[in-house]
Structures are given as structure tokens and as C-alpha cells.
Amino acid sequence: MTFNNYIDGTWVPSRGGQTFENRNPADQQDLVGTFQGSTPDDAADAIAAAARAYPSWRLVPAPKRAETLFRAAALIAARKEEFARDMTREMGKVLEETRGDVQEAIDMTYFMAGEGRRLYGQTVPSELRNKFAMSVRQPIGVCAVITPWNFPMAIPSWKIIPALVCGNTVVFKPATLTPLSAVNFVKVLEEAGVPPGVVNLVTGGADVGTVLSTHPDVSVVSFTGSTAVGRLVNQHAASAFKKVHLEMGGKNVVMIMDDAQLELAVDGCLWGGFGTTGQRCTAASRVVVHERVYDAFLEAFVERTRALRVGNGLDPAVQMGPSVSEAQLATVQRYVEIGRGEGARLLTGGRRLCEGAHARGFFHEPTIFADVQPTMRVAQEEIFGPVVSVVRCRSLEEAIAIGNNVSYGLSASIYTRDVNAAFTAMRDLYTGIFYVNAPTIGAEVHLPFGGTKATGNGHREAGTAALDVFSEWKSIYVDFSGRLQRAQIDTEDL
Numbered sequence: 344m345t346f347n348n349y350i351d352g353t354w355v356p357s358r359g360g361q362t363f364e365n366r367n368p369a370d371q372q373d374l375v376g377t378f379q380g381s382t383p384d385d386a387a388d389a390i391a392a393a394a395r396a397y398p399s400w401r402l403v404p405a406p407k408r409a410e411t412l413f414r415a416a417a418l419i420a421a422r423k424e425e426f427a428r429d430m431t432r433e434m435g436k437v438l439e440e441t442r443g444d445v446q447e448a449i450d451m452t453y454f455m456a457g458e459g460r461r462l463y464g465q466t467v468p469s470e471l472r473n474k475f476a477m478s479v480r481q482p483i484g485v486c487a488v489i490t491p492w493n494f495p496m497a498i499p500s501w502k503i504i505p506a507l508v509c510g511n512t513v514v515f516k517p518a519t520l521t522p523l524s525a526v527n528f529v530k531v532l533e534e535a536g537v538p539p540g541v542v543n544l545v546t547g548g549a550d551v552g553t554v555l556s557t558h559p560d561v562s563v564v565s566f567t568g569s570t571a572v573g574r575l576v577n578q579h580a581a582s583a584f585k586k587v588h589l590e591m592g593g594k595n596v597v598m599i600m601d602d603a604q605l606e607l608a609v610d611g612c613l614w615g616g617f618g619t620t621g622q623r624c625t626a627a628s629r630v631v632v633h634e635r636v637y638d639a640f641l642e643a644f645v646e647r648t649r650a651l652r653v654g655n656g657l658d659p660a661v662q663m664g665p666s667v668s669e670a671q672l673a674t675v676q677r678y679v680e681i682g683r684g685e686g687a688r689l690l691t692g693g694r695r696l697c698e699g700a701h702a703r704g705f706f707h708e709p710t711i712f713a714d715v716q717p718t719m720r721v722a723q724e725e726i727f728g729p730v731v732s733v734v735r736c737r738s739l740e741e742a743i744a745i746g747n748n749v750s751y752g753l754s755a756s757i758y759t760r761d762v763n764a765a766f767t768a769m770r771d772l773y774t775g776i777f778y779v780n781a782p783t784i785g786a787e788v789h790l791p792f793g794g795t796k797a798t799g800n801g802h803r804e805a806g807t808a809a810l811d812v813f814s815e816w817k818s819i820y821v822d823f824s825g826r827l828q829r830a831q832i833d834t835e836d837l
């Protein structure tokens with residue numbers, strides 16, 4: 344089946360006539376669909392439609408905009424299973440996880456629709472008599488939304504829904520590996536009654552993304568993806584002073600102290616390291632373990648890892664799906680070689696799986712390196728695959744220092760029963776997200792989400808923090824004194 348772009352309320356083919364195929368990474372013979380390989384002209388059409396729709400959408404009362412979004416949330420909920428299956432077919436993560444992805448979009452849509460009746464500003468006393476002071480949020484204009492493939496419905500919802508509730512219009516460019524989930528999401532918005540031009544979808548690659556981050560009629564670019572592409576987007580958008588929101592890579596750490604509940608820590612590392620095949624920005628790809636429990640932890644972690652069932656995510660018995668693409672699998676294989684070459688000890692995994700049920704997909708064994716030095720590349724660089732590097736430490740202070748010593752700053756966690764250690768780590772890890780006695784993954788939609796250093800540029804998505812990306816503050820003063828009152832000067836008359 345061939346899917347079109349959605350521009351100005353109409354599903355249209357690319358002007359260039361090019362298409363691309365999307366195939367199941369667990370089974371390359373399974374064609375998920377054919378999608379538009381859009382051109383810069385298509386992107387420009389979508390931006391023009393969004394710019395035309397903006398003047399009227401921004402004036403729809405926010406609670407009314409929100410009613411449309413509440414309807415959208417209910418529609419997604421009604422189709423959760425169908426959307427989850429489509430998502431597993433197009434990017435491979437197991438059904439339980441794709442259901443979670445869709446659920447996150449439902450939660451975010453309900454949460455942000457609720458903001459339609461809040462969007463709180465401030466009223467404050469004026470320093471002058473007979474003068475009123477307040478701040479209000481105002482929409483910004485056309486928002487470009489550029490997203491990755493690992494959370495194909497959740498991440499677009501984190502951006503598109505707050506953008507809409509604030510009164511902006513949107514041009515959405517999903518990752519080329521997950522266009523079907525994007526089509527599903529946009530169809531729901533259409534059916535819920537979002538007016539033509541308010542949301543536009545253009546599928547395609549870097550060419551489309553470049554237009555979105557450079558076009559003069561785009562006011563906000565919200566990007567989630569790799570740090571390398573995020574840097575480019577930032578540079579492209581800088582000269583026109585666009586507001587740029589970047590969520591990028593991670594190299595997250597789980598710290599396991601000598602008083603930790605080891606079984607719980609092992610559960611957390613399995614889920615954090617190998618959930619979504621390690622393809623989460625918050626993946627627990629580094630585990631720093633206190634020397635007193637190092638061997639015991641490794642023994643249990645390796646045993647449980649060897650027992651993980653790898654295969655097609657549509658099979659309910661499977662616990663870990665494939666890498667999303669051949670290129671991603673090649674990256675994993677390359678890092679396994681790098682780890683070996685650096686002298687890390689390979690305890691389990693390390694090979695591609697290509698026999699029998701694995702023959703037609705991009706499967707890799709869940710892999711553990713032990714005795715990793717904190718400066719090795721496998722401990723420093725984002726691999727985005729099922730590879731966990733285990734590092735030994737002697738103290739909490741050393742664990743924190745290792746935890747912080749990477750260029751990224753998304754998520755970190757500690758396993759301990761010592762409240763002093765937990766609070767010290769909560770304070771001292773320079774990340775945007777922190778967990779105690781849980782792995783590095785598992786964000787909830789009503790709290791801010793994002794990272795420090797090379798992970799982000801100071802903005803946050805989710806929670807009410809996301810509203811700050813998609814609105815601007817306006818301070819309003821109403822002087823009802825009937826005379827000129829000068830702030831900071833006419834203070835004596837008071």
C-alpha cells in the first residue's frame with residue numbers, strides 16, 4: 344500500500360514522484376508500506392499551508408483547541424492495538440513496548456489537552472497605583488517537528504500536541520524508518536477535527552529536514568535525534584534566530600552500590616540495557632558496580648541475559664526484537680569489535696543472529712562487556728544497541744565521577760538502600776532525569792523530559808515545561824490611572 348503526505352488537509356503524493364519502501368526489520372520480506380520520498384518543494388508546500396492556517400488557529404480559544412485533542416486521545420486509545428502492531432512491524436520493538444509507546448501518546452494527548460483550560464500565566468501587583476500587570480503565553484507560529492524512529496508515536500505526540508494546544512501550526516517530518524506510525528497519528532488528528540493546514544505531514548529524509556530548519560516561515564524547530572544531526576539543525580536555524588529545541592543522544596549510567604538489592608538491580612539492568620534492543624536515548628548502556636558486589640552482580644546479570652528470547656516482536660514470547668536497520672546492526676557489530684580491541688572482557692553475546700527464525704532480520708545477541716575502563720569508547724559513545732558495558736568502582740564518589748564523565752547528560756540511576764547515598768547521587772549527577780532503585784528508563788508524561796550537555800540545549804519536553812518550547816511569554820501592563828506613570832521614576836507620588 345502506498346501512503347501519501349498530508350498537506351493542507353489533503354493526502355497528496357510528492358511533487359517529485361519518488362517513493363521509498365519501509366520493511367519489517369524482523370523480516371525483510373515483509374513490506375510494511377511505500378511512502379513519499381518528499382522533495383524540498385513538498386516541504387515548502389507544507390510550510391505554506393501551516394503559515395496560512397496559523398492566523399485562524401491561534402485565535403481559536405485554547406479550551407476549544409483542546410476539545411479536538413481530547414477527541415484525538417480517545418481515537419488513539421480505541422486503536423491502540425492496531426497502532427502497536429503497525430509499529431512493531433515497522434521498527435521491531437516487542438508488542439508490549441509498542442503498546443506502551445502508543446499509551447504514552449494517549450497520556451500526553453490527554454495531559455496536554457487538559458492544558459487548554461490552564462495555560463497559566465501570572466497576575467502580579469504593579470509597583471504603581473492604578474496599574475495592572477500580568478503575563479500570558481502566546482503562540483509562536485509554524486513549528487517544525489523532526490523526530491527519530493525509536494518512539495514513533497510517543498515522541499511526535501510530545502511535540503505536536505503541546506504545539507497545537509498553544510495555538511501553533513505544525514509541519515511534521517518523521518524518521519524514514521517509521522512513517523506508518525506518523526501516518527496513523529496524523530490520520531487520528533484529521534479525524535478528530537484538526538482543521539486543514541494546522542498539521543501537515545511530509546515523509547522523507549535529510550533534504551526535507553534541512554528545509555524545515557532553514558525556511559524563513561518556520562519559527563520553532565523541535566528536533567529529537569542524534570547529536571550529530573541536532574548540531575546541524577542548530578546551525579541551520581541559528582542565522583534566522585529560530586527557537587530550537589533539541590533532544591539528542593545519551594550514555595546513561597546505572598550505579599549499583601554494595602548495599603543494593605541485587606536481584607532488583609539485575610531486573611533493572613536487563614530492562615534498561617536490552618529493552619527496545621538498547622535503542623532508547625535513556626538506555627542503561629553503562630553499569631557501574633561496587634567492587635564488593637561486582638562478581639555476584641555479573642554472574643546473575645549474565646545468566647539472565649543469556650536467557651533472553653530474541654526474535655520477531657509480534658511473537659508474545661519474544662523479549663527483545665531486532666536492531667531497527669542494517670546500518671544500526673552494523674554499528675552494533677562495529678562497537679563489539681571496538682570493545683574487544685580496547686580490551687574489555689566479552690562475557691556474553693557479541694554475535695549477529697542469522698539462523699532459522701532470525702535469518703530475515705537484523706538480530707544481534709544481547710551483549711555484556713565487563714572490566715570496562717570508563718574512558719573506553721564503549722563506555723563513552725552512544726551505541727544504540729543491545730550492548731551493556733560494566734565498570735567496577737570502589738565508592739559512591741567514584742561511581743558518581745564515572746557517571747558524570749561522559750559528554751551526554753540524559754538519565755542516571757542508583758541502586759542502594761542508603762538514603763544518604765541516594766540523595767547525594769540525586770544531587771550530584773548532572774543529568775535531566777534521575778531514578779532511585781529503578782533503571783534509567785521509564786519517564787512519565789507529566790514531568791519534564793530532557794538532558795544536559797550534548798543531550799539537550801536547555802529546553803524540556805513533557806510536563807508543563809514543554810509549553811515553554813511552544814509558546815512565548817508576553818508581559819502586559821494596563822494603566823488605568825489616566826495619567827503618565829513612569830516605572831522606576833514616579834515612585835515618590837505613591
Ligand code: NAD
Nearest residue numbers: 490491492517518549552553568569572590591592593624
Ligand atoms: P537521526 O539524527 O539520524 O534522525 C533524526 C531525525 O532527523 C530523522 O527524522 C531524520 O530524517 C532527520 N534528519 C536527518 N538529517 C537531517 C538534517 N540534515 N536536517 C534535519 N533533519 C535531519 O536520529 P535517529 O537515528 O532517527 O534516532 C536515534 C537518535 O535519537 C539517538 O541518538 C537517540 O539517542 C536520539 N534520541 C534522543 C531522545 C531524547 O529525548 N534525548 C529520544 C529518542 C531518541
